[in-house]
Amino acid sequence: NVAHGLAWSFYTGYLKLVLPKLGDSIEQYHVKNVSILRHRDSWRLHILVPLSAFIPDKLEDADQRVQFHDNLPEIVIDRAGVRKRVYKHSVYAVLDHQGQPQHCVVEYATPLQTLYQMSQDSDAGLSMEDRRQQVLLFIHTLQAILENSVECRNRYQLIVLDDGCDQEAELDPYFLSKEILKKLQQEE
Amino acid sequence: NVAHGLAWSFYTGYLKLVLPKLGDSIEQYHVKNVSILRHRDSWRLHILVPLSAFIPDKLEDADQRVQFHDNLPEIVIDRAGVRKRVYKHSVYAVLDHQGQPQHCVVEYATPLQTLYQMSQDSDAGLSMEDRRQQVLLFIHTLQAILENSVECRNRYQLIVLDDGCDQEAELDPYFLSKEILKKLQQEE
Ligand SMILES: Nc1nc(=O)c2ncn([C@@H]3O[C@@H]4COP(=O)(O)O[C@H]5[C@@H](O)[C@H](n6cnc7c(N)ncnc76)O[C@@H]5COP(=O)(O)O[C@@H]3[C@@H]4O)c2[nH]1
Secondary structure, eight states: OHHHHHHHHHIIIIIHHHHHHHHHHHHHHHHHSOOOOOOGGGOSEEEEEETTOOOOSSGGGTOTTEEEEEEOOOEEEEETTEEEEEEOOEEEEEEOTTOOEEEEEEEEOTHHHHHHHHHHOGGGOOOHHHHHHHHHHHHHHHHHHHHTOTTTTTSEEEEEEOOOSSOOTTSOTTHHHHHHHHHHHHHO | OHHHHHHHHHIIIIIHHHGGGHHHHHHHHHHHSOOOOOOGGGOSEEEEEETTOOOOSSHHHHOTTEEEEEEOOOEEEEETTEEEEEEOOEEEEEEOTTOOEEEEEEEEOTHHHHHHHHHHOGGGOOOHHHHHHHHHHHHHHHHHHHHTOTTTTTSEEEEEEOOOSSOOTTSOTTHHHHHHHHHHHHHO
16 A cells, blocks of 8 residues: 555654654744744644645745745755755745735655655556545555654644645636634634 | 655756756866866766665765766755756765776665665664565665656766665675776676
């Protein structure tokens, strides 16, 4: 089951390593920058999980009300022979309908890009229907792992995006910003 | 099948992106540094694939004749909302029994660390026997993908390490350097 492995890979190869350091990274960022992430309950990595598995590389391409602000200080770790491998997270300003920004640390769940690309490559043997199932399995598996993880407790927020089966053409152009703002409000 | 997804993820999320840029990265490195990677046939990413899936984070811990030399210039790509995500490869000096160094770009296949960690975590449902099967499936799947990949042609070299079932305690302390040197000789 492809998604089972991708969820474990996302946890052991990334979230388990970086989430414990996220608080320090934000505090370090606030030393030289205005305390832009004001609510400590929002000092989490917001992980976007689109059911379509369709993931743009720039959040602005999904919704122009989500605007890159800055990167947090890098986390550097020796990994599997790569010396000083770099891990970083991006801070975004998310605007409401009045143009008021709220800032947060957010990114897409990168492993879903693998599912999307596999469904496009006939050699991979993953149909569109399979892909949908695998996204649900990914979410299910990841939630179970994270709930049992001491390292990750309170440091993440999964934002599942019900963005239709495939193309986002039918969606509200401000769907992403509204979904993120909803979640930020719940945190405060 | 966990390994099937990990192989596709390693390809679509890493090798397909970085291997096309490897030649330029090495040329750029040679501008300011002695042309340390002299044989163009060795301008490949040497990917270490241990059958045990046991992967140290520093190659020196596996074999003191494999010594970090320098990192190649970074490759920077916007990925899934992370602005300027950094990818890099490390150059190592690999010594023979006379202490003569040959340099190459080498690292372990990171997804195998996920398999190893899954086999250690009872929640993941992967036994030691399963793990062995999954490593073989990973190699098989990855080889098939890479052979059909235009982007990766001639830019990689898989080095399968038959390092026993689990602990490397029984091995020659210079097993890794010898295996890498054998492969480098074949390339020249
Ligand atoms: N050697 C090496 N150097 C790299 O820079 C690198 N980047 C990815 N990979 C491996 O390629 C495959 C695809 O990567 P993807 O980004 O889709 O998933 C990644 C991604 O979702 C997340 N992740 C890892 N590193 C980062 C990072 N720096 N920023 C954001 N997410 C990351 O966690 C997953 C597992 O990572 P790894 O377990 O390190 O192995 C990956 C994976 O097997 C790398 N391998």
